[in-house]
Amino acid sequence: MSNGTPSQTALRKMSAVSASDIDTWAVPCSALVVDDDSFVRTNLCRLLAYLGVERIESAADGAAARELLRTHGPFEIMTCDLQMPGADGVELLRGIAALQPNLKVVLISSMEPKILASIGELAIAQRVKLIGSLHKPVHLAALRQVLQKNGPALAKDRDRAGDAEIEAEELKQAIAAGEIDVYVQPQLDARTHELVGVEALARWISPRRGVVAPDRFIPLAESSGLIDELTTLICEQAMRACADWRQQGLYTHVAINFSMQSLVQLDLPDRIARMSSDFGLDPTQVVIEITESAAMVKVAGTLDVLSRLCLRKFKLSLDDFGTGFSSLSQLRRIPFGELKIDRSFVAGADEASSARAIIESSVQLAHSLDMKVVAEGIETQANWDTACALGCDVVQGYWIARPMPKSELVAWVARTLSA
Numbered sequence: 001m002s003n004g005t006p007s008q009t010a011l012r013k014m015s016a017v018s019a020s021d022i023d024t025w026a027v028p029c030s031a032l033v034v035d036d037d038s039f040v041r042t043n044l045c046r047l048l049a050y051l052g053v054e055r056i057e058s059a060a061d062g063a064a065a066r067e068l069l070r071t072h073g074p075f076e077i078m079t080c081d082l083q084m085p086g087a088d089g090v091e092l093l094r095g096i097a098a099l100q101p102n103l104k105v106v107l108i109s110s111m112e113p114k115i116l117a118s119i120g121e122l123a124i125a126q127r128v129k130l131i132g133s134l135h136k137p138v139h140l141a142a143l144r145q146v147l148q149k150n151g152p153a154l155a156k157d158r159d160r161a162g163d164a165e166i167e168a169e170e171l172k173q174a175i176a177a178g179e180i181d182v183y184v185q186p187q188l189d190a191r192t193h194e195l196v197g198v199e200a201l202a203r204w205i206s207p208r209r210g211v212v213a214p215d216r217f218i219p220l221a222e223s224s225g226l227i228d229e230l231t232t233l234i235c236e237q238a239m240r241a242c243a244d245w246r247q248q249g250l251y252t253h254v255a256i257n258f259s260m261q262s263l264v265q266l267d268l269p270d271r272i273a274r275m276s277s278d279f280g281l282d283p284t285q286v287v288i289e290i291t292e293s294a295a296m297v298k299v300a301g302t303l304d305v306l307s308r309l310c311l312r313k314f315k316l317s318l319d320d321f322g323t324g325f326s327s328l329s330q331l332r333r334i335p336f337g338e339l340k341i342d343r344s345f346v347a348g349a350d351e352a353s354s355a356r357a358i359i360e361s362s363v364q365l366a367h368s369l370d371m372k373v374v375a376e377g378i379e380t381q382a383n384w385d386t387a388c389a390l391g392c393d394v395v396q397g398y399w400i401a402r403p404m405p406k407s408e409l410v411a412w413v414a415r416t417l418s419a
């Protein structure tokens, strides 16, 4: 697959709904799309992903949907086609309240509004939590309106189940049960728009809590001694995905976040080298991201491991740059190949001259040390233009793509970058 210039139409489409706009309401974390028409199914999955829904499964009929609810549930919302061969939508709705009482349903149909309304009433009588009915073909604005209207109810449900305190034991079981998954977020060359790599971001797909963000379980993993097991698992998934993409014709780099605690393990360079060679990856394809504040505070204990990772040709990346306490001499001690400017500066750079000055001097510093600069948190075209004007080499952020399941990367590249 070639990574050409991104289609301008695709990028323009992205800007139709700005990321900050989406962030102001509670986007569902998970959705089940049920429709026998594969075109409609794919379109709905794309629209939901575009609106920021992170976990999306789809089924072609009622029986498959029920199976997914049993094995991959709970989902926060379900879009349900009414006319399907075999178990149709009405049949599916009949048992839904018993299967998953909190599931919010959006009916999708090309039937007359009157029939749609009476089926809606029937569903409500069966205690289905119906949140809207949409006529085919479904447009982004209409779908967004339905989800946005129900944002507060979604947030309330999520608070009840998802926000309960996480205990180390529950996390341990989740790791053992294979519930930790890796999502990936593309990084593009700021000028040529080519894909240069992806960042692997951990997600916990919990049957009880929904999709749990890493900020909620990485610190717990660190404090409860689970972080090494978790990091190993994430490395394996990220490297396997990288090898799979290669098989599908997409050669790219993968960046993995490392906790400082893992970097005091003296055997880490050997383990990572073995793992990457097992997956047939070149070490230069693997980027190791370390948070600046942590890297600088405990620099002495990790210098050994970081230098040896570097000797083995892995690329080191200094994350969240600008938020910690770095100095030029410290930067020189660790052989970083890349610096990621924290998104707070990127967001502020359009207006604030201080943020611009920080980016400008970071770029100067990085380039003089032969390091590349990644601008994180690109949320608008203006952010991208500013990052580019200030000399950043690589851009990453919601405006380009939200983190997505790793199985979706190849299709995303084909759709967005190859036109």
Ligand code: C2E
Pocket: 019, 185, 200, 201, 202, 213, 214, 215, 218, 234, 257, 258, 259, 319, 320, 343, 376, 377, 378, 379, 396, 397, 398, 399, 403
């Ligand atoms: P990070 O390494 O700075 O990762 C970037 C975070 O910014 C991700 O949040 C990403 O989803 C989010 N992001 C990307 N683009 C945008 C944007 O345009 N706007 C905004 N507002 N946010 C954007 P996420 O996935 O929730 O991860 C949070 C943090 O958790 C990460 O920050 C990283 O420090 C940590 N983390 C994630 N995965 C792992 C992991 O596998 N291991 C370790 N040790 N830490 C991880």
Ligand code: CA
Pocket: 199, 257, 289, 319
């Ligand atoms: Ca990172």
Ligand code: CA
Pocket: 319, 320, 340, 342, 343, 376
């Ligand atoms: Ca970062």
